[in-house]
Amino acid sequence: MATQWNDSQPIYWQLKERTVAMILDGTLKEGDALPSVRTVAAELQLNPITVSKSYQALVDEGLVEKRRGLGMFVCEGARKQLIASERNKFLKEEWPATLNRIEQLGLNAESLLAELANQDSSDAKSK
Amino acid sequence: MNESAQTSNSIISARGLTKRYGRTLAVDNIDFEIPPGRIVGLIGPNGAGKTTALKAILGLATFEGELKVLGLDPARQRARLMEDVCFIADVAVLPRWIRVWQLIDLTEQIHPRFSREKCLKYLAKTKIEQHKKVKHLSKGMVAQLHLALVMSIDARLLVLDEPTLGLDILFRKAFYTNLLNDYFDEERTVLITTHNVEEIEHILTDLMFIQNGKIALDCSMEEVQSRYAEVMVAHEKADEARALKPMHERQVFGRHIFLFKDTDRATLARMGELHTPSVADLFVATMEGGEA
Numbered sequence: 001m002a003t004q005w006n007d008s009q010p011i012y013w014q015l016k017e018r019t020v021a022m023i024l025d026g027t028l029k030e031g032d033a034l035p036s037v038r039t040v041a042a043e044l045q046l047n048p049i050t051v052s053k054s055y056q057a058l059v060d061e062g063l064v065e066k067r068r069g070l071g072m073f074v075c076e077g078a079r080k081q082l083i084a085s086e087r088n089k090f091l092k093e094e095w096p097a098t099l100n101r102i103e104q105l106g107l108n109a110e111s112l113l114a115e116l117a118n119q120d121s122s123d124a125k126s127k
Numbered sequence: 128m129n130e131s132a133q134t135s136n137s138i139i140s141a142r143g144l145t146k147r148y149g150r151t152l153a154v155d156n157i158d159f160e161i162p163p164g165r166i167v168g169l170i171g172p173n174g175a176g177k178t179t180a181l182k183a184i185l186g187l188a189t190f191e192g193e194l195k196v197l198g199l200d201p202a203r204q205r206a207r208l209m210e211d212v213c214f215i216a217d218v219a220v221l222p223r224w225i226r227v228w229q230l231i232d233l234t235e236q237i238h239p240r241f242s243r244e245k246c247l248k249y250l251a252k253t254k255i256e257q258h259k260k261v262k263h264l265s266k267g268m269v270a271q272l273h274l275a276l277v278m279s280i281d282a283r284l285l286v287l288d289e290p291t292l293g294l295d296i297l298f299r300k301a302f303y304t305n306l307l308n309d310y311f312d313e314e315r316t317v318l319i320t321t322h323n324v325e326e327i328e329h330i331l332t333d334l335m336f337i338q339n340g341k342i343a344l345d346c347s348m349e350e351v352q353s354r355y356a357e358v359m360v361a362h363e364k365a366d367e368a369r370a371l372k373p374m375h376e377r378q379v380f381g382r383h384i385f386l387f388k389d390t391d392r393a394t395l396a397r398m399g400e401l402h403t404p405s406v407a408d409l410f411v412a413t414m415e416g417g418e419a
Contacts, residue, residue: 007402011329045300047166047348107153108230115348 015054023080034072138163138284138316143192146179153179155340164313169320171337177320181288192416213277214286223262240281249275267298278310287319328406336413342415355400358395359384368398386412
């Protein structure tokens with residue numbers, strides 16, 4: 001795994017975001033166990049406190065649960081909850097920015113849909 | 128490391144620690160506390176007093192002031208202390224004539240908490256053969272052997288003085304992976320000195336800079352994140368940034384990079400994107416005279 005971290009966000013946060021992405025894309029399924037803090041620390045060469053903090057943030061958001069003596073597991077419903085919050089984030093943050101750009105470039109719904117149909121048909125041809 | 132750690136469960140506690148060589152003060156009246164479960168990087172330029180401080184901690188040098196390691200006085204209770212402490216010195220010190228199996232036998236006889244079983248398990252993961260003499264092992268293998276011996280001792284404090292000096296990048300990575308995987312836990316403490324700060328900065332929980340025998344910086348990595356910020360500022364705005372009294376300023380491609388300590392983040396964010404300084408950048412800034 002690439003272990004590049006950016007220096008504008010805390011590493012525990014970036015590690016949390018990576019785990020979230022893995023739940024979203026299905027690499028980590030509901031009920032799956034997360035690797036132990038020790039394993040992650042050794043693999044990514046991070047101090048175990050950073051890894052624990054990251055796991056705790058996932059617990060706080062209700063995405064992961066600690067089972068005594070067994071470790072950390074992805075909660076049932078975690079993916080659904082994430083999709084809901086990611087949709088919300090998209091609609092509130094990314095979509096207005098995209099919309100802004102669309103208007104800036106003088107595009108509209110019709111021209112965008114026409115472009116989409118155009119691409120579909122050329123995809124179909126190339127197959 | 129400061130406020131919370133003024134308790135008796137500190138692994139290392141120093142008050143007014145001083146070491147003189149003739150008229151030279153190698154360690155100059157320093158105070159610090161190291162609680163359990165931390166990985167502390169002791170970082171300083173050559174001759175800053177790192178090794179001297181480590182020697183005092185290990186009971187290998189006399190000193191003035193107060194120093195307690197695991198609640199013991201290292202100068203007077205060294206034998207007792209060594210049951211719970213192990214270390215690797217930068218002058219790799221395994222006798223060249225000894226064979227690997229002899230070294231294991233010897234360590235087993237000397238150290239009450241050495242586990243032969245663990246040691247053999249670590250060695251099984253390497254290419255080290257037990258009938259070989261130390262002088263016939265490569266430099267990396269000697270370090271692996273040393274680490275295998277040391278990690279097989281059930282100690283509470285591990286002191287590493289430049290443990291990866293002269294090793295290639297694969298050995299260095301494997302060394303730290305072993306350390307994190309097999310040795311470290313919340314009861315144990317690792318004190319480590321190195322010049323390769325980039326490769327251990329994410330492993331560390333705490334940072335201590337030492338310069339001219341004094342502590343120039345002592346804080347947790349979390350504090351580094353919350354208290355220090357770097358901002359890259361265009362030339363026209365440089366004076367505005369300087370007015371906020373940065374700790375350090377450097378130039379890259381005609382832009383100015385300022386390092387601030389304890390400055391309001393909202394104010395800084397108006398000048399540019401905030402970054403957490405790397406340990407190397409923080410070190411340079413501190414050594415070049417910025418009050419950390």
